[in-house]
Amino acid sequence: MKLTLKIWRQKNNNSKGEFKTYVHDHVSPDMSFLEMLDVLNEGLVKKGEEPVHFDHDCREGICGMCSLYINGRPHGPLQTTTCQLHMRSFKDGETITIEPWRAAAFPVVKDLVVDRSAFDRIQQAGGYVSVNTGGVPDGNAIPIAKKIADEAMDAAACIGCGACVAACKNASAMLFVSAKVSQYALLPQGQPESKERVEKMVAQMDEEGFGACTNTKACEAECPKSIKITNIARMNREYYSSMFTNYEVTVSGGGD
Amino acid sequence: MALDSKIPAGSLAEKWSKHKFNLKLVNPANKRKYDVIVVGTGLAGASAAASLGELGYNVKAFCFQDSPRRAHSIAAQGGINAAKNYQNDGDSVYRLFYDTIKGGDYRAREANVHRLAEVSVNIIDQCVAQGVPFAREYGGTLANRSFGGAQVSRTFYARGQTGQQLLLGAYSALNRQIANGKVTMYNRTEMLDVVVVDGKARGIVTRDLVTGKIESHSAHAVLLCTGGYGNVFFLSTNAKGSNVTAAWRAHKKGAFFANPCFTQIHPTCIPVSGDHQSKLTLMSESLRNDGRVWVPKEAKKGFKAKDAASISESDRDYFLERKYPSFGNLVPRDVASRNAKYVCDEGRGVGATGLAVFLDFADAIKRDGRSVIEAKYGNLFDMYKQITGDDPYTMPMMIYPAVHYTMGGLWVDYNLMTTVPGLYALGECNFSDHGANRLGASALMQGLADGYFVIPYTIGDYLATIGWKDKVDTNHPAFAEAIKSVTDRQEKLLSIKGKKTVDQLHRELGLTMWEYCGMSRSEAGLKKAKQIIQDIKKEFWTNVNVLGSGNELNMELEKANRVADFIELGELMVDDALNRTESCGGHFREESQVDGEALRNDQDFFYVSAWEYTGEGQQQALHKDALEYEFVKPTQRSYK
Secondary structure (H helix, E strand, O other): OOEEEEEEEOOOOOOOOEEEEEEEOOOOOOOEHHHHHHHHHHHHHHOOOOOOOOOOOOOOOOOOOOOOEEOOEEOOOOOOOHHHOEHHHOOOOOEEEEEOOOOOOOOEEEOOEEOOHHHHHHHHHHOOOOOOOOOOOOOOOOOOOHHHHHHHHHHHOOOOOOHHHHHOOOOEOHHHHHHHHHHHHHOHHHHHHHHHHHHHHHHHHHHOOOEOOOOOOHHHHHOOOOOOOHHHHHHHHHHHHHHOOOOOOOOOOOOO | OOOOOOOOOOOHHHHHHHHHHHOOOOOHHHHHHOEEEEEOOOHHHHHHHHHHHHHOOEEEEEOOOOOHHHOHHHHOOOOEEOOOOOOOOOOOHHHHHHHHHHHOOOOOOHHHHHHHHHHHHHHHHHHHHHOOOOOEOOOOOEOOEOOOOOOOOOEEOOOOOHHHHHHHHHHHHHHHHHHOOOEEEEOOEEEEEEEEEOOEEEEEEEEEOOOOOEEEEEOOEEEEOOOOOHHHHOOOOOOOOOOOHHHHHHHHOOOOEEOOOOEEEEEEEOOOOOOOOOOOOEOOHHHHHOOEEEEEOOOOOOOOHHHHHHOOHHHEEOHHHHHOOOOHHHOOHHHHHHHHHHHHHOOOOOOOOOOOEEEEOHHHHHHHOHHHHHHHHHHHHHHHHHHHOOOOOOOOEEEEEEEEEEOOEEOOOOOOEOOOOOEEEOHHHEOOOOOOOOOOOOHHHHHHHHHHHHHHHHHHHHHHHHOOOOOOOOOOHHHHHHHHHHHHHHHHHHHHOOOEOHHHHHHHHHHHHHHHOOOOEOHHHHHHHHHHHHHHHHHHHHHEOOOOOOOOOOHHHHHHHHHHHHHHHHHHHHHHHHHOOOOEOOEOEOOOEEOOEEOOOHHHHOEEEEEEOOOOOOOOEEEEEEOOOOOOOOOOOOOO
8 A cells, every 4th residue: 555644743842843745655464563664764764864753652552551542532433442453454555544532732843742641640639449458358348230330341442542632623631531520429339539530530620721612522432441421421420529528629739 | 698588478378468468568658758660561561550650659651562552462362360259160370379379380379389389369350340351251241261271171262362361451450550640650761770779679770762761760669560582582573672681680680580591482483584684473372272383294395385285194293293192283382383393393394494294174164164263273274375375275285383482581479579689570580480481371461460459558668768869860879870871881892893793693692492392302502502692792892883973863783782782681591501401391301301291300300490690701600599388299191
């Protein structure tokens, strides 16, 4: 296959970026999208040109490190991660536009690499159960209905890639945050801190500069792990019901 | 130097509890005076950093990825073993211990493995309390399955994403400590050297991968939780970033490297599709419960899966069923892998490259119906179709073995301390619990055991012994020296400006390792490999091309740094494989077999090989850490 690639190149966060066009005629339909870029990069290095930087690690669709906004869609035309997207999904002769995730809360580091540490900080604000190692009850002490455990697992399957933010016209992180809130809201282990958790995580989400949710469902349509927007509804319910409890949560920092 | 494994005296079942009592404690008020560095944030690293932060130590944690949640533990699919005996089917701590020792082909330490089995039950409780959504039965209790040929159902799982859920659990505990200010997290930061002063580990030197800044960090103890070295083969099921650099730099600073030749090759991976291949994807070995492995009896070049139905039953060779009638397609990983290699070596492999065998579900679908197979393996079939474009419901899958896990690693004593005082190795990074072969669902168990339930006890003993005043500041000349050597090496890499890319040289190394130090090893082949690796090393340092500078995000430089260490490790793996003239576990020496099967030699090789770095270009020195079995009597494996 022969492809024309329009790739966003940006030296670092302080410099201005631009699209550069590359003709790539060593593409096999069996390559993954990232392997296609590997081959491009190997050719660039041989020519003495700096390779295109992009994030990737496990290359089996689970670590959430790969990103790329391909032809206007996060992770490209299929509802999967970029590392699991193969070139047979494209046509010979096609022009492919490759951009980094676009969101103010995900600043560009270099080329197609962005900084997603805002997601870590949201998790640090309350995405945990406050138990220390040791001194916990037996695993079977609290029965959990299979249906509930399965639903919690559906929410917990989020890989934190940020496609939901990239897909959203408001760059909202509601799907990501609500997936974590939902996992704990469903499980008995999450109950004691449910109020603190949702209030702190939402506060941190706003602090990071993510936009508001207007229910366009673009996030759900693009999520490579099929996280549902029912999680957003559940988070809204958690959030509003927390407002009716009679104590106030200090939103600075998490933990104790 | 005599190796002291510090295995406590007493009966097997009491060793750990007695040892815990004998370990010194750090006064709660003094814990805040101690600094601990944790490198790597997979299951071992995240659980250790979180647990030590909870105890009150000041922890600095490092990962090269953009977030601690990306560590490759996240990709583990199958499950985690624990001796809960929830199924009332005869499991016990002793049985899990025994299975692990036997599975490791009698090359693991009895005391360590028993401790692992003991704490396995606590791991499950801990993860449930964190909100890990394990699979459950309708009655609300935890579900179990039998895994990897085990006779009992002791594997806990969260769909096919157990590693992900356990890691996210540990990551949540880590996040809580970060928020509490007890753990300082350094993302996109790679450890490039360990600093040793007066014989003790005093800190590390790191590179900020975004700015390129080289920095010093000092501490009372350093924990390496940096995973395995499977990427020495270039192609493996490891993440692209997984590397040996932290462990290797520690090795060069005095930490012995144990059993480097013990690598695990997984039989059911998706085959290589071309030269562009960047990594291999594992398909759960549960597929062998229903799939039948075969190749055509007559060699057929480039034979495609879609034409499989054209080969009649009598022209097919179900080679595992033929050679191992009692275990059939369920023989252990190493046996299944080796036999796939043999039929491909005979030229009977299938697919475009001839390096694949069929895994056929046609009989299972005929017997149970498509819906049953879909319920069991639907996600795996989908994944296979996504990657290969073939539909396994209508044609056989093609599979081939791939490097998956490394049992070898830094030598540690019972306290998980390396031969450098104050330097610890946890999880896949150490060698201790899996012997020559790891059982399915045991890697997650070991990573979390080390981090949650072993290191919090054993590190206290060391810290209490040295005292909080025994710390070296980063102003010490040893840090400046380490920074200089790291910077010099980086400058050297950037200045070569040769003709070959890092990946090209890495691929050459990988092919050599796979060919001569992979599934089947011989003296002649290993000697040849040693020569080739030395040539690759020479070429690397004179002809590699690393563009860009050291003061920016430079992924080519990162790779080059790692590949340089892989090359040196590769040579040590070959040395170790040459020395061990027996066949055992994942290590098959062609000279040591009986009737085509692996022949272990307990007479001469009942020891752990611990290699000491003796200087640039020198042959490393072998130390034999004798295994002493008090409770289990080693037997020869047979699956006929």
